[in-house]
Amino acid sequence: MKTIRFIALAVAMLTCGCAMAQETAPVQQVQQTQQTPQFKYGYFSYQQTLESMPGYAVAKRNYEGLKAKYEAEMKRAEDEFNAKYEEFLDGQRDFAPAILKKRQAEIKELMEKNLAFKDESKRLLKQAETEMFAAVKTKLATAVLKVGKERGYAFILNTDSNTAPFINPMIGEDATAFIKEAAK
Numbered sequence: 001m002k003t004i005r006f007i008a009l010a011v012a013m014l015t016c017g018c019a020m021a022q023e024t025a026p027v028q029q030v031q032q033t034q035q036t037p038q039f040k041y042g043y044f045s046y047q048q049t050l051e052s053m054p055g056y057a058v059a060k061r062n063y064e065g066l067k068a069k070y071e072a073e074m075k076r077a078e079d080e081f082n083a084k085y086e087e088f089l090d091g092q093r094d095f096a097p098a099i100l101k102k103r104q105a106e107i108k109e110l111m112e113k114n115l116a117f118k119d120e121s122k123r124l125l126k127q128a129e130t131e132m133f134a135a136v137k138t139k140l141a142t143a144v145l146k147v148g149k150e151r152g153y154a155f156i157l158n159t160d161s162n163t164a165p166f167i168n169p170m171i172g173e174d175a176t177a178f179i180k181e182a183a184k
Contacts (some may be wrong), residue, residue, distance in 0.1 A: 005063075030183035034078050042148065042175030043157040043167055046140075049179055055136040070121045077114045084110060147175055 050056055088103050095103065148156050156175055157164050 022157040032127050037153055038151065040171050040173060041155050041157060042151060042153045042173050042178070043143075044174065044176040044179055045160055046158045047160050049176060049183070050140055052180060053136055053140065053183055054088060055139065056133070059136055063129055066128055067125055070125060074114075074118055074121060074182055077117060081107075081110050137160055137161065140179070142176075143179050146182045149179045151175065151178065 057078055085107055088107055091103075092100065119137070147153075150174070153173075153175070157167070157172075157178075
């Protein structure tokens, strides 16, 4: 008899609990939709904005000048190698064996030095590019962060390389002008 009363009490409690849950469920759902914050984001072209910054033109000019110097030196070294190689080919038949080996060694050494210089030039140019544009890129990154916080964006998209083929204008905002202003 006690077990029947216990089961009846448990069924009554479950029934009341289900009824109360059904009454409060719509209220919770309405409250959740009202508390959802407005989601918005910004977008801009990183490369276009970077190139419009005043420091970029100076860094680009300095980099191009350095690159031209390295290219001129590589061209000079290549011309020197070609002249020595042609001279070697022209006199190859007339050289004594010892002179022939010496000239071959000179040409080989010159070629190795030129290749090493070319590799070192590429490395140094990459390093110079990184250093020359670092200040401008840091300034742009700071501006992006500032605009993102001020405008309340969840994130800011970089639209370069067609990474965002569609941007919903209802929740996305072109942040280019704001970022350019903050980067001044």
